[in-house]
Amino acid sequence: MKWTEVEEIAIQLSEAHPEIDPTRVNFVDLMNWVLALPEFDDDPAHCGERILEAIQQAWIDEVA
Template identity: 35%
Template sequence: MAKESFELPIYWNDYEDIAMGLYEKFGDDFGESQIYRIRFTELLDWILSLPNFAGTREQSNEGHLEQIQTAWVYEWRDNQ
């Protein structure tokens, strides 16, 4: 019997999961200072394109995006 992988959906409050997804997608393409300079419009599009992300554009807000940037920086630091 084949093993099926099942990933839970990710929502806006799952900052660490989103950050891990962004780090997996971009790796070391962005360092700490670059992550904080990413425009929220770009960040929003990248988040919405992550696999298993179930949130909507309308549910996003500046606070979510700021928390995600910070979590992404910590994820980047952890992998250095």
């Protein structure tokens, strides 16, 4: 899984962290959680604020 797979990342984050409210996640934690996903395999340097915002929004949409 790569940074561009925003929807899949959001699904996996919602499954890995069901107790977390994605509206309250800071970007440092979000990035670390994405990097810790078992299927994630991309360069951390390719991540930026826009990608993290998109992941966070997709996660919010996933649990809504």
